[in-house]
Structures are given as C-alpha cells and as structure tokens.
Amino acid sequence: MKKNLLIVFIAVAAICFGFQAKAQSGTSGPVTVNINLSDAISITLGAAPTVNFNYTTAADYAGSKTVEKASHFTVVSNKPYDLTVTAGGAFTPAGGPALDIVTVTVPAATANGGTPVANVPLSTTAAALVNNSTASTGAVYTVDYTISNPASLLNLAGSAYSTTVTYTATQR
Template sequence: MKKNLLIVFIAVAAICFGFQAKAQTATSGPVTVNINLTDAISITLGASPTVDFNYTTAADYAASKTVTKANHFTVVSNKPYDLTVAATDAFTPAGGPALSIVTVTVPAATANGGTPVPNVPLSTTAAPLVNGSTASTGAVYTVDYTISNPASLLDLAGSTYSTTVTYTATQL
C-alpha cells in the first residue's frame, strides 16, 4: 500500500510540475495623444485699481507725488508679450490738467523678464510700457503713477479730475 501511495504521489507530482503556467498578454493598437494649443492672453485687475492723488495742503503742490499700486494687475499669456498703456479721454471735467502730467512706470523687479519703459506719460495714444515680457501663468505687475511737477495743477478749480486708463497686452 505504501508502494502504491508512493507511485500515486510521484505521478501527481509529475503531472503538476509538467504543466507550466503561461501568462496571457494582449496589445492594443496605436493610441493618438493630441495637445491642441490656442494662443491665450488675459489681464486681470487687482482688488483696488483706482489711483488717487490727493492734494490737500500747500506742501502737496510743492513736491513730486508717486502712488504705487502693488499687485495692480496680473497677466496670463502662453507666449511672450508687450504691455501698453493709454488713457481713454482727457481729464474731466473739462479744463483739467493735461494727461501727460501723470507718468506710469512698471518697476524692473515686476516686469516679468521684459524691459520696462520708465516714466511713460499718459496719452490717448497707446504707449509702450513693458517690452518682451515672458510667457507666464500669472505675472503680477506693480505700477507707479507719478506727478513729478504739480505746477500745472495750480489755478485749477477744486474738483476731482478723472480719466480711465487701459492696459493692453499683445502677444509677440
């Protein structure tokens, strides 16, 4: 009986080791992966875009004033771009100061790799502000508004003189 049991055991072992498990594989056909790009650019203004020059004392009329707007706007662009600045109209009410009394500058530290043009006078014609900024997913710009010579504000009636400024980003 032991001999029969040994023969059965050897036969079962031979059968088990005689079969090899083979992994099954499958291959798909080719798969195309596309990345479809469209040129995209946007400007988003910061939380408080209004610029206020306040002349309340005699000393204010004797010195230069700069209003710095940190995080003034953010540009998103998938390509390098230029920035320009323009005022939509002259200061209102009529008879206000010339637009060019206010100059605009982007400090080099926030020019996003571009070349800033210093002291750009406001005009109704778009003027270069930063040339050759690099592509970015969120370039944050600081802008300095300056009235360097307030003499032309003398003899004006007490009022709030306003204009609207527009920034334009153009991809290169």
C-alpha cells in the same frame, strides 16, 4: 502504502510543475493623443484698480507723489508679450491738467522678465510700458503712478479730475 503514496505525490508534483501557466494578452490598435493649442492671452485687474492722488494740504503741492498699485493686474499668456498703456481721453472735467502730468512705470522686479520703460507719460496714443515679457500662467504686475511736478495743478479749481487708463498685452 507509503511508497505508493510517495510515488503518487511525486507524479502529481511533476505534473503541476511541468505545466506553466500562460497569461493571455491582447493588444489594441494605435491610439492618437492630440494636444491642440491656441494662442491665449488675458489681463485681469486687481481688486482695487482705482488710483487716487490726494492733494489736501499746501505741503502736498511741494513735491512729487507716487501711488504704488501692488498686484495691479495679472497677465496670462502662452507666448511672450508686450504691454502698452493708453489714456481714454483728457482729464475731466474740462480744464483739468494735461494727461502727461501722470507717468506710469512697472518696476523691473515685477516686469516678468521683460524690459520695462520708465516714466511713461499718459497719452491717448498707446505707449510701450514693458517689452518682451515671458510667457506665464499668471504674471502679477505692480504699477507706480507718479506726478513728479505738481506745478500744473496750481490754479485749478478744487475738483476730482479723472481719466481712464487701459493696459493692453500683445503677443509677440
């Protein structure tokens, strides 16, 4: 009986090991994957974009002043770009200082790989500020506003003189 049981066991084992399980598979047709790109560029101003030069004492009129605006704006661009700056008009109220009393500079450390132009005077004509910045998903710019010679502020009536400034990023 043991012999018969052994023969049956060997026969069942041979049958089990003799069959190979074959997995079934299927194949789809080709699938197209598209990445559709469009040129995209934007500028977002920082939380506190207003620039204030305060001349409250006699000593304030004695030398240059710089107001640094860290994280002044952020540029997102999928291609290299140039930055320009433009003043919206003369300082108001009328009779204020000339626009070019204020110069604008982007320090090289925050120029996003571009070439900054130093001491760009405010003007109603667009002026280059940074040339050939690299594409970026969020380049943060610091901007220095400077009045190097406050002499043209002398003899002006006490008031707040204002103008608007616009930054433009143009893809190359």
